[in-house]
Amino acid sequence: MGKWHAHHILWLSLAAALATMGLKSLAWQLTGSVGYLSDALESVVNLLGAGFALTMFQYARRPPDDGHPFGHGKAEYFAAAFEGGMIFLAALAILVAAGERLLNPETLQALNLGTGLSVGAALINLAVARLLLRYGRALRSPALEGDGRHLMTDVWTTVGVVLGVGLAKWTGLLWLDPVVAIAVALHILHEGWQLLAKSANGLMDRALSPGTLTKLEQALQTMTPESCGFHRLRTRASGAQQFAEVDLQVPGDWTVRRAHDLADAAEHRLAELGVVATVHIEPVGSHGTDARQH
Structure with a gap:
């Protein structure tokens, strides 16, 4: 498709995950918000998922051999399963941090700069997610499409975090910050379950559409x-x-x-x-x- 190849898109996804992880981690450090911490942890999942997706995508395109006469195509489903599992671990870490912050609220700092960094990260994710989804559907690639779906979820997560943290600062209700983080954890748990279910369905030889x-x-x-x-x-x-x-x-x-x-x-x-x-x-x-x- 065009001048781009699928592995170029996955390398771009990997670079974007590194950039957004850095931006969101800095936003968390500046603001002290567990909402932004939850967003940063999801970017760690993006980074690990993009790296594993790239590995599985390349392996899946190896030609058939004596041990795998029908090829290696199912390897891509492991990328979606791996990313789903990492999402569950990230959600657990978010819930622990948010629970601690509910018990010990803290004032948010440098919110304007932190919010700007998170919005910039979301725009990067949005651009890469659209490319991943476009190529994933065209090439029928579970690795590309799964990575794209997760990145798009990450975009909406960031939007929710920014709105929630802003509301906490504006109203002075500091408990809203950890509540937003808990909502993020529950949201990405749902996404992780969908990725696991889709990878399991693919491994069971689903019929064509x-x-x-x-x-x-x-x-x-x-x-x-x-x-x-x-x-x-x-x-x-x-x-x-x-x-x-x-x-x-x-x-x-x-x-x-x-x-x-x-x-x-x-x-x-x-x-x-x-x-x-x-x-x-x-x-x-x-x-x-x-x-x-x-």
Whole structure:
């Protein structure tokens, strides 16, 4: 896509995580706000997640080998699972810090400068998140899309923290600062659960989307002779890779060569749609079906 490659986006995400972690940590040090501390801790997760996502993305694109004949595509789901696990640890640290601050409130300092630093970090995250989501969806990459979703969550987290800390300073209700931090912890816990659920779903060989299935069925229909039929289309996703299996029923008097040529043409047609297909040939009437398309 364009002049950018996916690994360039992940390197950019890594650099952005370093920059935003520094900005948010400085904002916390200047203000003493546990709200800003919670935001800084989430940036640590961003940094670790971006580094692991880059590693898994590169590993997932290794060619098939004897030990992994279907490739290494599922490695990307480990990046989402790792980031989800790190989010849980960050949320726990935030809850501990916020609980202590609720018991021992402190006055906030240098709020204007700290807020400016956090807003700058949020703008960096917003720009990188949009790129990650755009390329992640286009390349069907769980690592890119998961990193982008988390960064976008981080943007809204920062917005909430800035508003909450500002309200605490304006009203003089210092307990609002740790309450905002607790809300951030609960929010990112939800995000972490979604990442873990999505990675688990991917590792269990989820089927391709209904839209993709419709395209595959239409492609097979356009090349099916009246006496033949494609049946039992099964699909699965493995990271950015897509696989399909389908049965091709042919008349019993067809030669092996003729049946093979039709199966080969079907595999090439689905390959044009980005799907690695395997066609199983069987005689018409197998499994109690006829030659009509299912």
